[in-house]
Amino acid sequence: xxxxxxxxxxxxxxxxxCAVSCxxxxxxxxxxxxxxxxxxxxxxxxxxxxRVRHFEVGDFPNSKTVNMPMSCMHCEQADCVDVCPTGASxxxxxxxxxLIDQDKCMGCNYCSWACPYGARELDRDTGTMKKxxxxxxxxxxxxxxxxxxQPSCVITCPAHARHFGDFDDPNSNVSTxxxxxxxxxxxxxxxxxxxxxxxxxxxxxxxxTAETPRKSLISSVKDxxxxxxxR
Amino acid sequence: MHxxxxxxxxxxxxxxxxxxxxxxxxxxVFGFLTMERGTIITATILAMxxxxxxxxxxxxxxxxxxxxxxxxxxxxxxxxSREGVFAVLFFPFAMLYLLGVFLSDTGSIGFFTKxxxxxxxxxxxxxxxxxxxxxxxxxxxxxxxxxxTPTNYILLAFATGxxxxxxxxxxxxxxxxxxxxxxxxxxxxxxxxxxxxxxxWIRTPSSSSINTATGFARGKVRLLDVGHTAGxxxxxxxxxxxxxxxxxxxxxxxxxxxxxxxxxxxxxMVVGASAAVFSALLxxxxxxxxxTAERWLFFAEARHVVNLYHGAQRT
Numbered sequence: 414x415x416x417x418x419x420x421x422x423x424x425x426x427x428x429x430x431c432a433v434s435c436x437x438x439x440x441x442x443x444x445x446x447x448x449x450x451x452x453x454x455x456x457x458x459x460x461x462x463x464r465v466r467h468f469e470v471g472d473f474p475n476s477k478t479v480n481m482p483m484s485c486m487h488c489e490q491a492d493c494v495d496v497c498p499t500g501a502s503x504x505x506x507x508x509x510x511x512l513i514d515q516d517k518c519m520g521c522n523y524c525s526w527a528c529p530y531g532a533r534e535l536d537r538d539t540g541t542m543k544k545x546x547x548x549x550x551x552x553x554x555x556x557x558x559x560x561x562x563q564p565s566c567v568i569t570c571p572a573h574a575r576h577f578g579d580f581d582d583p584n585s586n587v588s589t590x591x592x593x594x595x596x597x598x599x600x601x602x603x604x605x606x607x608x609x610x611x612x613x614x615x616x617x618x619x620x621x622t623a624e625t626p627r628k629s630l631i632s633s634v635k636d637x638x639x640x641x642x643x644r
Numbered sequence: 645m646h647x648x649x650x651x652x653x654x655x656x657x658x659x660x661x662x663x664x665x666x667x668x669x670x671x672x673v674f675g676f677l678t679m680e681r682g683t684i685i686t687a688t689i690l691a692m693x694x695x696x697x698x699x700x701x702x703x704x705x706x707x708x709x710x711x712x713x714x715x716x717x718x719x720x721x722x723x724x725s726r727e728g729v730f731a732v733l734f735f736p737f738a739m740l741y742l743l744g745v746f747l748s749d750t751g752s753i754g755f756f757t758k759x760x761x762x763x764x765x766x767x768x769x770x771x772x773x774x775x776x777x778x779x780x781x782x783x784x785x786x787x788x789x790x791x792x793t794p795t796n797y798i799l800l801a802f803a804t805g806x807x808x809x810x811x812x813x814x815x816x817x818x819x820x821x822x823x824x825x826x827x828x829x830x831x832x833x834x835x836x837x838x839x840x841x842x843x844x845w846i847r848t849p850s851s852s853s854i855n856t857a858t859g860f861a862r863g864k865v866r867l868l869d870v871g872h873t874a875g876x877x878x879x880x881x882x883x884x885x886x887x888x889x890x891x892x893x894x895x896x897x898x899x900x901x902x903x904x905x906x907x908x909x910x911x912x913m914v915v916g917a918s919a920a921v922f923s924a925l926l927x928x929x930x931x932x933x934x935x936t937a938e939r940w941l942f943f944a945e946a947r948h949v950v951n952l953y954h955g956a957q958r959t
Contacts, residue, residue, distance in 0.1 A: 429871065456874030465871045466953050468854075471863035478868065481858060483953065492783065498725035499714035517714055520707025523724055525881065526645075529784045529852075531950035534877040540708030597859045600949065602851050603783050611859055 414508040415580040416547060417487050417608030418567065419587045419596060423615050425574040427467055427480030431566035435463040435484070435545070438565035443550045444515055448538040460534045462545040463566055474622055477614060482575070484566070485532035485545035486599070486607030487511050493524035493533060501542070509608060510547045518542050529600050530607070552577075580608055645785070646884040647943035650704035655775060656804070656936055657701065658731070659797065661694030662768040663805020665738065667827075669761040671809075672745075672753075677820045679813075681750060687812050688742045691805075692735070699731060723781055727774035730767050737764035772798045779942075786850030786959060787946045792842045799835040800902075800935055806831045807906055807931050810913060811924040825914035829907060836903040839938065843895065846945060849958040857952035867955040882948040891945065894937050902934025 439462055440447040449459035463484040470477050487504075491511050494502045501517035502524050504510070513524075513533075518541040525533040525542060533544045548564035551557065561568065567575040578587035587610070590596060596610035628636075668687045671677040703709050716732070718725040737760050744757025753761075776794025783789055806828040813821050855861045875883075909927035913920045947959040 432871075458872075458874045458876060460877070461872075464876075466867065467869040467871060468858055468860075469866050469868050470858070470860045475863075479858065479860070481953075495721040496724065496781070498716075498718050498722040498728065499711060500718050501711075501714070517711060518708060519711035519715060520709075521705070521715070521724065522707075522881065523722075523778070525877070526948070527782055527784060529949045531878045531882075531953060535707055535881075537707065540706075599859055600852055600856050602856055603949070605783075613859065 415489075415608055416508045416510060416552070416577070417580050417587065417610070418484070418547075418564070419576040419578070419590050419610050419612060420482055421574040421576070421590075421612045422479050422481065423612060424572045425480045425482060426572050427465055427478075428571065429465050430569050430571060431482050431575060432461060432463040432465055434565045434569035436461055438548060438551065439546065442546065442548070444513065444543050444546055447543065448536050450537065460536045460543050462543070464531070475619060479614065481611070482566070483530055483532070484609075485511060485547070486530055486605070486609040487547060489606040489608065490604060492527040492605065496523050496527045498523065510549055511544070512546055512549065513542050513544055515539070515541050529603050529605060645943045645946040645948060646881050647940045648705045650701050652936060652939045652943070654698040654702035655797070656932065656939055658695045658698030658775075659772065659801035660804040660808055660932070661691045661698065662772055663801035663803070664694070664808045665691035665805070666765045666768050667802065667805050667809050669741065669765050671824070673758045673761055677823060679818070679820070680816065681745060681748065683812060683816045683818070684745050685742065687809065688738065688745070690808070690812070692738055695731070695734070723774050723777040727771055727778060730771040730774055734764055734767040734771060737761070737767060769798070772801050784949045785946045786852075787846045790842075790845065792838065792845060795838050796835070796842055799831070799838050800938070803828070803831045803835040804928075804931055804935055807910070807924070807928040810910065811921070811928050814913060814920040814924040821920060822914050825910050828910050832903055832907050832910070836899070839898070839903075850949070852949045852952065853958045854952045854956065857949065870954055878950055879954060882950050883954060884944060886944050891941065894941050898934055898938045898941060900934070901930045902938055906931040906934070
């Protein structure tokens with residue numbers, strides 16, 4: 414088995430629900446907690462397994478916003494596992510999931526250097542590296558209904574932009590999607606052969622965009638006054 | 645990349661230590677320098693102290709040092725593990741060599757001690773090579789992923805070790821100072837050429853760009869939003885940025901302090917024997933400043949491909 418995700422960039426709306434639900438599930442999961450630093454301060458930070466980046470592709474008016482959720486790609490050629498000096502990082506032979514044994518990690522950051530996708534983040538509190546587990550504590554849980562035995566991000570996605578399945582099976586949902594929609598990998602030139610694939614946006618007719626009318630002097634003054642008063 | 649002080653101190657200090665040990669033992673065993681027993685013992689102990697100080701410093705950057713002992717068990721795949729194994733294996737051989745010299749009356753040693761010393765040299769070399777390959781094997785950082793990386797680590801270790809060796813010889817008022825001075829000049833020169841080649845080489849960008857990172861190769865891609873409001877582990881570790889001007893100033897420091905001034909001072913040490921100790925000391929101290937700047941630059945100039953997801957167009 415080669416388990417992984419397919420992310421449909423055509424329908425992803427960039428709502429970050431996958432990232433939040435991932436954090437919620439995994440903070441009490443096998444590699445939890447996903448520590449937060451200064452959560453109620455001015456600049457809250459912390460460990461996330463899944464992050465969404467937003468890009469603009471092409472030049473206006475022929476441009477498109479593309480939201481790109483990224484987690485561990487569970488690469489076939491996982492250099493993060495090879496470079497790990499302690500053996501804490503490992504790739505499971507049976508399903509290809511890359512995991513970190515929290516009891517063995519010494520927090521040297523070396524695996525995060527080897528990862529091109531930024532999938533690994535150090536937890537300063539526990540001093541160990543943490544990463545996406547593909548919800549390994551969920552997908553094999555037989556006490557859950559069959560439909561719920563999927564990663565948290567996949568179930569949560571309101572746009573159905575995320576799909577989970579076995580890439581080794583040519584007739585699985587993910588293999589079919591990649592084949593039919595021309596799914597691609599990120600940074601294939603580095604040779605990591607990531608399992609996760611991304612489906613490009615469908616070709617659509619360009620949408621008409623209207624020019625914003627220029628503001629009159631009066632409305633500009635009004636806006637300025639309103640802003641000043643609000644402050 | 646974020647330049648971690650502990651790693652810089654580790655590589656600079658242990659580099660000088662391994663360089664000193666390798667030159668000392670080769671000079672002693674092959675007999676191209678005649679040295680007193682006292683000088684050899686002092687130099688070997690100094691080399692080991694520098695290496696131990698470096699190794700201890702390297703554990704400072706671990707977030708979970710209680711598991712550091714596990715780092716010796718992935719010898720088959722990890723260069724970091726190999727470096728640790730070679731560095732630790734080095735000590736018994738260096739100790740046996742030291743013991744052999746200590747037990748001899750005049751510093752002339754038997755076959756067994758020579759063999760132990762040379763095994764130590766091989767392990768020191770293997771450690772330095774592994775140290776370079778830790779960085780050299782990373783495909784994610786184009787500025788490191790080159791055979792020049794281990795080459796530079798080894799050559800700079802030899803150069804700094806030679807300068808330290810000179811200092812010890814000068815302090816003992818040694819007549820073979822001229823010979824070692826000449827070797828040092830050669831080592832500094834080769835190290836400088838290799839570093840120069842490296843600096844020219846890293847000017848070309850890598851094959852990865854924001855286009856390959858996102859998979860959209862047909863148009864311009866730009867970052868609209870990174871998706872987080874404050875810094876993350878990734879921005880702290882990989883997002884390190886310095887002003888271009890600062891990098892150029894530091895490169896001048898590397899070549900002036902790391903190579904040019906030590907070269908002149910070593911020449912002076914060989915010629916003007918009256919101030920030999922002072923010249924040798926100054927040469928070593930100035931070189932240490934230069935090589936620390938070199939190591940800092942090595943990290944500061946490395947651009948990890950994850951920056952492509954944080955707004956960089958190329959790495």
